[in-house]
Amino acid sequence: MKKFALLSSLLLAGAALAATPKDTLVVQQSSDTPTIDPGATYDTGSGMIVENIYETLLTYKGSSLRELEPLLATKWAISNAGKTYTFDLRKNVKFHSGNTMTCRDAEYTFERNLVTNSAESGNWFLSESLLGTSSNAGDDKSITWAKIDKAVECNSNGQLVFTLPKVDPAFLAKLAFVGQSVVDSKYAIGLGEWKGTEADWKNWIGKDLQGSKLSAAPSGTGAYKLVRKDANAILMQAFDxxxxxxPAIKNVVIQKVPELAARQQAFLRGDADIVEPGSRANVEEQLKGKPGVVVVDDLANVNSTAIFMNENIKDAGRLGSGKLDGRGIPANFFSDVNVRRGFSYAFNYAQYIKDVQNGKGKQRTMLLPDSFPGYSTKVKTYTYDPKKAADYFKRAWGGNVWKNGFTLNVAYRAGSVAAQTAMEILKKNVEGLNPKFRVNIQAKEWSAMLNDSKAGKEPMILLAWAPDYADADNFLYTFYSSNGYYFPRSNWKDAQVDKWLEQARSTPNQAERNRLYALVGQRAYEQAPFILIPGGVNLNVVRDNLVGASAKTYNPMTSFFGTGTFFKDLSKK
Known part of the structure; x- marks a missing residue:
């Protein structure tokens, strides 16, 4: 016990160990962890922790993107013409609190997610499946407690039963999303969370769970339990x-180390087993070929990344003068399509592929991984063209953009080399067009950037999207729909695009869906609401004594950036 206490103190302090112990995994990343409450988990930093403390009913099988297998469930059956799902649950499963998991815990979990559902959580797509709307009861008065209660119930056999208003082919995949992990209802209620009854449900409608009591003191069924957490580190221990x-790995330490050079040096010394390594260029220049280093390359990239141009900026403090006078921008600066096209032509896509992806990248036509059904190669793309960029800026706002200039404040995630490089490329090229153009770039804490961007405060940011479930709708609706998760970040709306997206999600015919998605992609090209960042080829970097982190075991639907698998499946030799 004394040994463990000493180890936890050293690791949480970031002390050098020369080499991490065989029973300990040390991971270093640049960002913080916004939450450990599954109901609020909707970013990869939080997901990496939650998916190892909690568990879902089912999960992806091996490296497959489509084949699912039981986890907390043992089997399921589909009936009622595809609208009823009945799950048998695993017996004798313990929560970290010592409580035994029952069907009531699963029922409580999904009802809690439906009650607290908001656009800032991953529960909107669960609500779409079970209630027929992405909204919560505060925004949609047709949602009643009776409706929520009926959507998910435990039957007399102790089975969990979901009843959908209409068929949803993606429903099982949605249940594999980390945010749908089963929570300990008795324990949560004891902490002061929602009581799970009609009596107090209205007080929890749309409630932000990011800083909940359950986030501070989680109790899951996962292979690891939380021991300590502070601003710079998280310590987890194998659950007996x-x-x-x-699991072979007894202790897992996640350290926040914003500086890339510090992470790389710790990795090379053996102080860290896995690190957020920076771009492909950083890996190949600084880490590849070094003693003790294994680079796992040619991995699937199912993320999409874009630079957002917010058409309705809700923070006067980010606007400078708030006018087109060279010292700021108006809140609706990006509402002029000529501004957006000017920025799109000012980004050097080939340079990004060369500098960040070391030539191993591909410019995409739409914000959808090219491995997904629905991706169209026929949609047009922007190229780096300073002349066209200048032409569009000269047209923007009746010529006042070119005449008066502007000052734009841009944020990127602190510690992300790729995001910083992208913004520096854009800054250099835009400022090179006109001496009156100025772009200020600023590193920002991940959680702060997420919160500010969802409030519509960020004028321009770079954000990626990792899939919640393997379907084109999860990307295209998210980015392009005015009802999508990312809408508050861009405030771009196109009625025809909204119509096409709604049609695509309601038809089972894949060919028709593909046609509609191609129309969405082409309209987005014309309207340029985003600058599409080229998609790279994924790679991981691990120490050579780590077993279980290979291309064969890698699953891109698992949020953990270092292995594409769960901590419990790793060991050291």
């Missing part, structure tokens, strides 16, 4: 009561 195979 875990129902599954006992």
């Amino acid at each position: 009561g875990y129902w599954g195979k006992k």
